[in-house]
Amino acid sequence: MSDAELIFMMGQYEARIPQDRRYADNHMWVHPEGDRFYAGFTAYSVRLLQDVYFLDWEVDTGASARKGETIGEIESSKAVSSLTAPGACQDLQFNEALLDDPSLINSSPYDKGWLFSFQSPDEFLSPEEYVASLDKKWEETQRVIKGQIQ
Numbered sequence: 001m002s003d004a005e006l007i008f009m010m011g012q013y014e015a016r017i018p019q020d021r022r023y024a025d026n027h028m029w030v031h032p033e034g035d036r037f038y039a040g041f042t043a044y045s046v047r048l049l050q051d052v053y054f055l056d057w058e059v060d061t062g063a064s065a066r067k068g069e070t071i072g073e074i075e076s077s078k079a080v081s082s083l084t085a086p087g088a089c090q091d092l093q094f095n096e097a098l099l100d101d102p103s104l105i106n107s108s109p110y111d112k113g114w115l116f117s118f119q120s121p122d123e124f125l126s127p128e129e130y131v132a133s134l135d136k137k138w139e140e141t142q143r144v145i146k147g148q149i150q
Contacts (some may be wrong), residue, residue: 015047040105041115061092064090065092089119
């Protein structure tokens with residue numbers, strides 16, 4: 001593990017968690033740039049989704065959203081899922097390149113696969129807090145993956 005990232009082990013798969021950004025409990029990273037945050041899926045969430053092949057936004061550019069509010073939909077080889085706001089978001093601006101090529105989410109989740117940018121007064125989890133939350137929920141997540149939850 002390098003000083004620039006933490007590693008969360010998902011069985012034999014390493015989910016890399018860069019330390020230069022913050023995290024939301026919906027498994028998105030948020031990276032501040034100026035007065036905006038850029039957001040995308042963590043390696044953990046990309047691994048759970050597996051092959052992302054469709055993305056659609058349900059709100060307009062410039063819209064605002066509350067934490068947890070649905071702002072889009074993503075489809076992968078594993079599931080169709082709602083995309084929710086990682087915090088209070090104002091002035092949402094979407095990565096339009098993903099509409100033409102959502103595979104960037106799979107191949108470059110921390111770079112070209114960013115989802116949207118926004119402004120927010122919210123605080124987000126540190127990398128260490130995020131990894132601790134993954135560790136706490138990993139056993140339950142494994143049961144869900146294996147279809148053992150009822």
